[in-house]
Amino acid sequence: xxxxxxxxxxxxxxxxxxxxxxxxxxxxxxxxxxxxxxxxxxxxxxxxxxxxxxxxxxxxxxxxxxxxxxxxxxxxxxxxxxxxxxxxxxxxxxxxxxxxxxxxxxxxxxxxxxxxxxxxxxx
Amino acid sequence: xxxxxxxxxxxxxxxxxxxxxxxxxxxxxxxxxxxxxxxxxxxxxxxxxxxxxxxxxxxxxxxxxxxxxxxxxxxxxxxxxxxxxxxxxxxxxxxxxxxxxxxxxxxxxxxxxxxxxxxxxxxxxxxxxxxxxxxxxxxxxxxxxxxxxxxxxxxxxxxxxxxxxxxxxxxxxxxxxxxxxxxxxxxxxxxxxxxxxxxxxxxxxxxxxxxxxxxxxxxxxxxxxxxxxxxxxxxxxxxxxxxxxxxxxxxxxxxxxxxxxx
Numbered sequence: 608x609x610x611x612x613x614x615x616x617x618x619x620x621x622x623x624x625x626x627x628x629x630x631x632x633x634x635x636x637x638x639x640x641x642x643x644x645x646x647x648x649x650x651x652x653x654x655x656x657x658x659x660x661x662x663x664x665x666x667x668x669x670x671x672x673x674x675x676x677x678x679x680x681x682x683x684x685x686x687x688x689x690x691x692x693x694x695x696x697x698x699x700x701x702x703x704x705x706x707x708x709x710x711x712x713x714x715x716x717x718x719x720x721x722x723x724x725x726x727x728x729x730x
Numbered sequence: 731x732x733x734x735x736x737x738x739x740x741x742x743x744x745x746x747x748x749x750x751x752x753x754x755x756x757x758x759x760x761x762x763x764x765x766x767x768x769x770x771x772x773x774x775x776x777x778x779x780x781x782x783x784x785x786x787x788x789x790x791x792x793x794x795x796x797x798x799x800x801x802x803x804x805x806x807x808x809x810x811x812x813x814x815x816x817x818x819x820x821x822x823x824x825x826x827x828x829x830x831x832x833x834x835x836x837x838x839x840x841x842x843x844x845x846x847x848x849x850x851x852x853x854x855x856x857x858x859x860x861x862x863x864x865x866x867x868x869x870x871x872x873x874x875x876x877x878x879x880x881x882x883x884x885x886x887x888x889x890x891x892x893x894x895x896x897x898x899x900x901x902x903x904x905x906x907x908x909x910x911x912x913x914x915x916x917x918x919x920x921x922x923x924x925x926x927x928x929x930x931x932x933x934x935x936x937x938x939x940x941x942x943x944x945x946x947x948x949x950x951x952x953x954x955x956x957x958x959x960x961x962x963x964x965x966x967x968x969x970x971x972x973x974x975x976x977x978x979x980x981x982x983x984x985x986x987x988x989x990x991x992x
Contacts, residue, residue, distance in 0.1 A: 660938040661951065665928040666961055670951050672826075673753045673920075673974070674773065674959040681955065681980065682939050683948040683987045708988050712980040716955055 613722050614641035620718060623710035625687070626703075627719070629726060630655050632662075633699040644705055657682065658691040658703045679716065688712075692719050694727045702726075733819035735762065741813035742848045747821050749774050749839040749850050750914040752898060752959065752974060754826035756780065762818035765811060770826050773959060775836035776805065777826075785811050796835045805837065806845060823916060884990060886964055886971040889948075892986035893979060897962065900973030903929065907969055921972045929970065936965050944968075948987045955980050966990065 608616070614627045618641045628640035628651065637651040646654075661680035670677040678698075682689040687705055690712075694700040702723045706715065732747055733740035744759055751757065754772035758781070765784035770777040778797055782788040790804040791797065797805060813819055843850050887907035890900045899913025901921045911918045925932065940947040946967075952960025955978070962973040962983065975983070 657939055660935060661949070663935060663938075665924075665931040666935060666949065666951050666963055669924055669928075670961050673961070675953055677951045677953060677961070679950075679952055679955045679960075681950045681983075683950075683984060684941055685946055685991055686941065688984065708984065710984075712984050713956060713978055716980060720954065 608725065610639045610726050611641065613726055614639060617704075617718060617722055618642045621706070621710060621715050623707040624704055624715065625707065626654075626705040628654065628703045629723075630658060630701045630703050631699050632659055632693070632701050635659070637703070642705075654689070654703050654705070657689060658701055661691050662693065679720075681712065681716075683708075690716065690719065692716070692723050694723055697727050700727050731818055731820050733813070733817075735816060735818050737819075738815050739813075739848075740815065740817065740819040741810055741846060742843075742850075743819060744809060744813045744821075745839055745843045745846075745848055746850055748776060749843070750916065751823075752914065752917050752976070753920050755916065756824045756826050758822040758824070759812050760820045760822070761812050761814055762820075763814045765814075767808060767812040771839075772826060772836070774839050776839060776842065777836040779805065779808070782808065797837045798835075799837070802837050802842060802845065806842060809842070810846070884966075886966050886969045886990075889964060889966070889986050889990040890971060890973060892989055893962075893973075893975075893982050894986075896975050896977055896979035896982050897973050898976045900962070900971055901925070902969055902971045905967060905969035913974070917974060921974070925970065925972055932963065932970060932972075933965070936963070936970075940965070946991065948983065950975065950980070950983055 610629055614629060617627045618624050624642060625644035626640060626642040628637045630637050635655045637655060661682060678693045678695055680691040688708060690704040692702045702719050732743040748771045751771040752773060756768060757771050758768040760766045768781035770780055776797060778794060779791040782792055785808055787804060787807060791801050794801060885907040886902045887910040890897055899917035901911040901918050903925055936947050937943040948964040950960050950962050957977060960975040962975050964971040
């Protein structure tokens, strides 16, 4: 299954996921995306920047010192929530998602983890 | 001091101290009888033995990068030796050494406790020892007890309490809930120390993630967010909460956040 198909499968399984995007955090680029949310390139760039900020200090160092390197972040705002997932093996590969508050977050995180694993390893 | 001279089972106190250590710490246990032992502990697991004084048989465990199942019997003997009955036992906590961030290995404290028949949650009895006779004391004079300070209904302390038991430690700074906290003292102290040093940096990081500078936001950061531990950081008005989640707190946190926003 290609990247586009994988992302579309996530959106189909979770209608509350408004945007699911595959990103290269090192180059700050969204490489592929799926979902009903209309976005501009500026929005996608900002999403990438927020993903990088999520895995930045000081909270990154706190996590490393306490439990180890974080690969998952959920950002809950007043309007929506963003989920950022980095690959365990290719840290620059990430899924960046914008979701409604009504989503089953635990199930969604598990789903996109499998999806990212599949994309990263070309499965 | 975790065990007094009249304590018949300091080993139970040693294990409970280690079991309450969620964030990576180096724990040095000093017995008044002479021996001393230092452990790297994190996530309720003993990762390694880093130092030992006055104890025989340390060669089987000392210097091992990460303790494994084969080391548990020898480790227990060392713990029993340093936690000698009827001797004071003191603990000194310090920063963890190398590899402290890895919590998926090491020996679970609960396993060690099971092997020596210690109930980590039972403070009333240890290994079946009976409680010492307590002399009846003079009745305490009546004193006025101040009413408990309740968290503000829409504040971060209320949010933390709504998240539930998955949020094993938390602290709020700023606003009406300033200073409110819950969880093991060492964890809360660690969170406090971090915020004392990094509050401004935390605010800047939250500004980068929120819709507007100073806006409400809740961040969870972890390896998987489903198992292990995660960091929880939230801001509401001028208040900041920092906490530790154990296991899957995703839906509980989201439900609590929606509640505080409503």
